[in-house]
Amino acid sequence: MDVIVCVKHVPETAEAEIKIDSTGKAVEKIGLVFDINESDDYALEEAIRIKEKLGGTVTALTVGSGDADSTLRKCLARGADQAIRLTDVKFNGSDSYATAKILHSAIKGLSFDLILTGALASDDGYTMVGPILAELLGIPHATMVKNIEFSDDVVKVNRELEGGVEEIVEVKLPVALSVQTGINEPRYVSILGIKKAMRKEIKVLGLVDIDLSENDVGEAGSWIVIEKMFVPPVEKQTEFIKGTPEEVAAKIAEIIKSRGLM
């Protein structure tokens, strides 16, 4: 089974403070730690487990700047066989559609049975690279995938629906699957893995290496152009409780008691 896994190098923001930068269209990147996107991490792990079980290869792909090498190297260190980075200043400003087109132009010449992506990117949250890529490649897809089973030329996948329900669908190979977090437990990078990764080269491709024009990529090739970024409006006026932990605890306990909840 030859697997291509598409990953994104993103800032970790779940527990970080975010500030909007001076352009008003992006967040301040200084001080943020970048790593592989969370659901892509699960996709990578799934790809490696599939390789370990069924044989074949894993190729990691990303669209990003040179900084993204650390994410690709992580993929290699965890068990990917090769890595390709798609980099060009013309790619800046690409939304999911333009990104999917770039990935497509690099992937269509490769042989593969399965493409894995994360379900969503934790930065822009578009939730669509995987299925667009599938459409461009003319292959079926499934999103929100929580379990994958192979039999002959099909995969049976569990898709996560709302309210704790899942559906099982059967999709023909080759297929693109967008993997949801929690599908597995991603492994740590080992020192041996790093050593192997450092011996592998990261292939870098630019706009001239793929058959797309300037108009297909970046803002020109995107569906969405960000006009401004702003702090979300407050739905409820929160009353902040201040003091030492003991004081705060006492106040909260009083509030709970006054509502008759004890």
Add this chain to the structure above:
Amino acid sequence: MHFELDEEQKEIKRAVKEFCEKEFTPELALEFDEKEEFPTELYKKAAKLGFTSMRIHEDYDGQGYGLLEDCIVVEEMCRVDPGLGAAVSLGNLMVPDILLKHGTEEQKKKYIPPLAKGDAISAAAFSEPEHGSDITRMDTTAAKSGNEWIINGSKEFITNAPLADVFIVLCQTDPNVTPSHRGQSIFIMEKVTPGLEATKLKGKMGIRPCITGSLSLSDVKVNENNVVGELNKGFYYTLALFDETRITVAAQAVGMAQGAFERAFQYAKTRKQFGSPIIKFQGISFKLADMAVKIEAARMLTHKAAWLFDQGRLDPMATSMAKVFAGRVAMEVTDEAIQIYGGYGYLADYHVERFHRCAKITEIYEGTSEMQKLTIINQLLKRM
């Protein structure tokens, strides 16, 4: 000349950081500090990923990197938690180092791989109740009888002694030679050897997940094949060994300082007094700036000493400079971190007091700061 870690070293740092930040949780750190127990599971996990065998050659299931890469790992572990970090990084201390240099192929094959893989723990017994900094004479003696050596004596402050599967022990093999240090040899022996007994020392000030013990040897019989390297070379082997391993102690100190600094820095940004975060007050912010400078300087010295070693140009002065400076920095920075936290800093739950308690050991073990200064001045006298 360049002052940056290379890409591979950065990857190593990132991998160990990710592992420690997920595994060395503050709760686990408090628990093991309180219980004074060795974190066996963590040690095994770290070992399986290769973090505890950086300097061990690949032929013996190690990672085949240099001392600098090991320092990167040790610093990162101690940054996340000084107690767990020290314990995990010292799980297989010194035995692989001494065997790689002086052991027979048979000894290497037998003892190193289990230590590299985290399946075994080792201890190195040099200090004695009466001999700490001065090891020119050992009261532990080994007397030849046929093809065996019979060892008697006691060792003190031995890291891992109560847990170790394998020991190296420095003994006086020739009690009559002058100077006496020319009559010392190193033996390797297993836990199961009759007459070898370890007792756990409790109530250490810091690095409490790292277990320390006393070792008593009464009529311990070992085969002559258990001598490591040449007979009567033990003292020289020991000095050279410490010149290597004490660089990692400097790395421990740098990590402990960095960890306490990061905590204090975050705290100073959020703690408000007189209506503003305390980092806005120069009394606090200048402390933090000083701490950052000291840590960076200590790290530079440590990396330089490690780099020299990896170049095959071991410099005892560089090693001692790194250790004495990093140890002091660790004490000062962790002390200031508590000061920045104020009353909270004095509480275990806020962690910085643990960093301070742990930091102290770096000024003591593997050669006290005073002994480092002695080395430095002796080297200077030779060179200038």
Add this chain to the structure above:
Amino acid sequence: MLEIFVLTEHRQGQIRDITFEMLTKGRDLAEKAGADLTAVVLGKDVREHAKTLSEYAKKVLLVEDKRLENFNSEVYKKVLSDLINKHKPLLIMIGHTSFGVDLAPSLAAALKLPLASDCINIEFEGATLLITRQMYGGKVNVKATVRKVGCYIVTVRQAAFSVQKLSMNGEIIEKSSSLTEEITSKRFIKYVSPPLSGVDITAADVLVGVGRGIKDESNIPAVEELARSLGGVLACSRPIVDKGWLPNDRQVGTSGKIVKPKLYIALGISGAFQHVLGMKSSDLIIAVNKDPNAPVFNFSDYGVVEDLFKLVSPLKNKICELKGHKI
């Protein structure tokens, strides 16, 4: 006449709420744009659904085919593409749900129509489509323009719009299915519900919800004790279930349970919309988070900017004290 399409989402005989939310917003957009609001329903034996939908829309396009019985993005894509090509609607609204995220991107790519996903607001400025959506887990909002064409697709976030019913008495128009052959690349097999742990968080009056900030599995018992001291139950956000620290029926949010307890205490939960949607209707919400800008504070009655670990034990003690229990 211009049209705005709203794609009906239904599962196991139920029209899902997102459909009515989109119809309400769609009507507003249609009025402003001088367009007709059309509900599109694909399925098998869904005439009843069409009737329900006719209360909300000017027109209901009904396509029935046994191959449309269960949602299947490949089959839906084929049928919808034909409808869209024929009607050329100004806007197609699809829920940003497990159903929508499986369908909309490939539909848009197939039709070469721009798609804006996960929108929380949609407006037209002249012929330009402006959308509002969130980034960085709800920590910022963005306003964005969509590439100018005559036909747009959007996916709409759940609960972004409230539902208003009007008696539109819309016209139900039956369309024959354009499916000619079997689509075999993707097949629906069945629905499954993961095993339950036996705790029903939707029935609890008091819930203590924990998120990423809990850091380690070993901290679960301490928060569980806090929940118990309040006679409540422990719930959590997605990362906790992903890590296997709590069973999945404790998860609050779009992919978990929607809860409305009398008291919800959010500990170390940043407040990504997927979670917030599951708990924001609670009577009283108290949030504890280290990050003063955590989105959860936009939905809470009371907030504490603090490390949750510093608060759990004093709070439990205080509660036991007020209840007159021994600690």
